[in-house]
Amino acid sequence: MTASMEKWPFQGNQQIIIKDIADITELPNYREQIAAVTDGWVDGPVAAVLRGGSNARSVLDVMAQAGIKEAHIYHLEEKIPQLEEVFLSSVVAPAHTLFDNVNITWRREATIFDLIKSIGSHYNMLFFGAPLAQSEIDPLYKQLRQVYEGSITLVRGPVQDIDFDQGDAIYRWVRERTFEAADFSLPSVLRACKKNLGVKIAIILPSLNEEKTVGNVIKTALEVKDEGVIDDIILIDSNSTDNTIAIAKSHGIPVYQHTEIVPEQGSYRGKGEAMFKSAYVTDADILAWVDTDIETITPRFFYGLLGPMLTHPEIKFSKGYFSRPVRVEATGLELGGGRVTEILARPWINTFSPELSGYIQPLAGTVAIYRDCLLRMRIPANYGVEMAMLVQAVEQASLWSTCQVNLGEVIHKSKGVIGLSEMAFQIIQVMAELKGFHGEQALPNILRRVYSAHGDFKIDAKRFSTVWRNYGT
Ligand SMILES: O=c1ccn([C@@H]2O[C@H](COP(=O)(O)OP(=O)(O)O[C@H]3O[C@H](CO)[C@@H](O)[C@H](O)[C@H]3O)[C@@H](O)[C@H]2O)c(=O)[nH]1
Numbered sequence: 001m002t003a004s005m006e007k008w009p010f011q012g013n014q015q016i017i018i019k020d021i022a023d024i025t026e027l028p029n030y031r032e033q034i035a036a037v038t039d040g041w042v043d044g045p046v047a048a049v050l051r052g053g054s055n056a057r058s059v060l061d062v063m064a065q066a067g068i069k070e071a072h073i074y075h076l077e078e079k080i081p082q083l084e085e086v087f088l089s090s091v092v093a094p095a096h097t098l099f100d101n102v103n104i105t106w107r108r109e110a111t112i113f114d115l116i117k118s119i120g121s122h123y124n125m126l127f128f129g130a131p132l133a134q135s136e137i138d139p140l141y142k143q144l145r146q147v148y149e150g151s152i153t154l155v156r157g158p159v160q161d162i163d164f165d166q167g168d169a170i171y172r173w174v175r176e177r178t179f180e181a182a183d184f185s186l187p188s189v190l191r192a193c194k195k196n197l198g199v200k201i202a203i204i205l206p207s208l209n210e211e212k213t214v215g216n217v218i219k220t221a222l223e224v225k226d227e228g229v230i231d232d233i234i235l236i237d238s239n240s241t242d243n244t245i246a247i248a249k250s251h252g253i254p255v256y257q258h259t260e261i262v263p264e265q266g267s268y269r270g271k272g273e274a275m276f277k278s279a280y281v282t283d284a285d286i287l288a289w290v291d292t293d294i295e296t297i298t299p300r301f302f303y304g305l306l307g308p309m310l311t312h313p314e315i316k317f318s319k320g321y322f323s324r325p326v327r328v329e330a331t332g333l334e335l336g337g338g339r340v341t342e343i344l345a346r347p348w349i350n351t352f353s354p355e356l357s358g359y360i361q362p363l364a365g366t367v368a369i370y371r372d373c374l375l376r377m378r379i380p381a382n383y384g385v386e387m388a389m390l391v392q393a394v395e396q397a398s399l400w401s402t403c404q405v406n407l408g409e410v411i412h413k414s415k416g417v418i419g420l421s422e423m424a425f426q427i428i429q430v431m432a433e434l435k436g437f438h439g440e441q442a443l444p445n446i447l448r449r450v451y452s453a454h455g456d457f458k459i460d461a462k463r464f465s466t467v468w469r470n471y472g473t
């Protein structure tokens with residue numbers, strides 16, 4: 001690695017002064033401009049370690065001016081929320097406007113030196129905002145030198161006040177409305193909050209041929225019930241043909257076929273239909289659904305999902321997320337939301353409903369909602385139900401009345417690609433209808449699939465009509 005001043009991509013910019021580190025004492029001469037001291041430019045991967053504020057903001061300008069398109073930014077999580085706000089406003093929000101790709105990592109090391117020790121070897125250059133006072137710059141540089149061998153650049157912004165109000169709303173929501181199940185593991189606290197709120201809670205378990213996993217899911221839910229955190233556990237089945245029903249009954253919980261619940265309202269197939277009918281089998285104030293195919297179920301799925309709503313009365317809707325390691329041949333283990341999530345839901349959300357882009361797993365079926373919110377919703381009978389609930393929960397109040405919770409790792413049975421394609425089609429239909437994209441005309445709802453093999457063609461066509469249910473309230 002050879003650092004060189006000659007290689008700095010811009011030297012003639014009057015607004016950004018780049019000086020060799022040896023000229024560190026000259027920084028105060030440039031009060032109106034951005035001024036940086038550096039070991040020199042080195043090609044290769046670069047990153048910034050930023051706390052926030054006008055100097056951190058100026059680091060972004062220097063990097064962007066230097067032609068960096070992909071910003072890797074590391075940040076030590078602040079203990080004081082106001083300081084975190086400064087980071088969101090001065091770094092996160094502008095970064096998205098300056099770079100094509102932004103990769104921000106919140107870290108929890110005790111000091112930036114510990115952080116740099118762990119990441120330094122991946123980067124040829126590291127950028128930092130200069131500390132507050134000129135007299136602190138040289139000591140900081142020396143400390144950084146001890147833990148990092150690459151080129152160091154310290155940037156000081158023009159001396160001016162910055163208005164930090166223009167934060168990045170999504171990141172702010174993510175930070176304040178993303179919870180950890182482990183934070184709600186004290187039953188006495190949850191019981192006390194539940195008592196204060198005066199709410200009854202029902203767990204609804206939707207099932208369709210889940211004999212392998214349903215027993216364990218029920219047992220785990222019963223453990224949480226014994227702690228007094230939930231009141232009812234109800235299984236709603238979609239005409240399973242295996243032993244699901246017998247297993248559920250053997251645990252002594254109420255079991256329903258969704259076709260038999262309020263039959264006068266008709267009956268449709270689908271997970272959404274089972275969720276819609278749930279409101280008729282319980283008078284609970286909070287309804288929470290947990291899928292019955294989860295192999296890795298633990299009590300925290302239940303208390304984690306409910307914890308944020310019990311401890312933050314303003315939260316009316318809670319959605320679980322999980323780590324779902326997917327093995328990808330090219331790259332090994334990748335953390336992803338699931339195939340439909342990554343290929344359909346996330347791109348769609350970022351295009352048409354960017355306010356929901358903070359949701360890690362928008363399609364997750366482990367959700368809890370206040371009954372009165374549910375009763376005001378339109379519910380599609382099919383797999384579009386999770387997106388429909390999420391969109392409407394946010395519409396009813398605001399993004400801030402909704403949250404997500406990390407429930408740990410999920411291993412569950414996976415559909416084949418055709419099954420996922422059908423599910424994606426249902427979700428597209430629902431989301432397009434919610435957006436009103438169909439206008440006066442109905443959306444085409446036939447999923448046609450033409451197969452070709454050795455000169456022969458085969459056509460499959462399947463209709464997926466979206467049935468919308470409502471409670472007539
Ligand atoms: O008609 C049905 C279909 C499924 N299920 C149950 O619903 C849960 C989830 O169904 P599954 O087919 O395993 O869904 P996934 O393929 O895992 O789909 C994901 O994405 C869907 C769309 O967002 C969500 O509804 C799911 O909960 C979520 O796990 C399981 O307990 C099923 O037994 C029913 O009760 N009735």
Ligand SMILES: O=C(O)[C@H](O)COP(=O)(O)O
Nearest residue numbers: 338339340341363414415
């Ligand atoms: O959430 C999703 O995207 C679907 O449930 C598919 O998940 P999978 O790719 O983990 O099977």
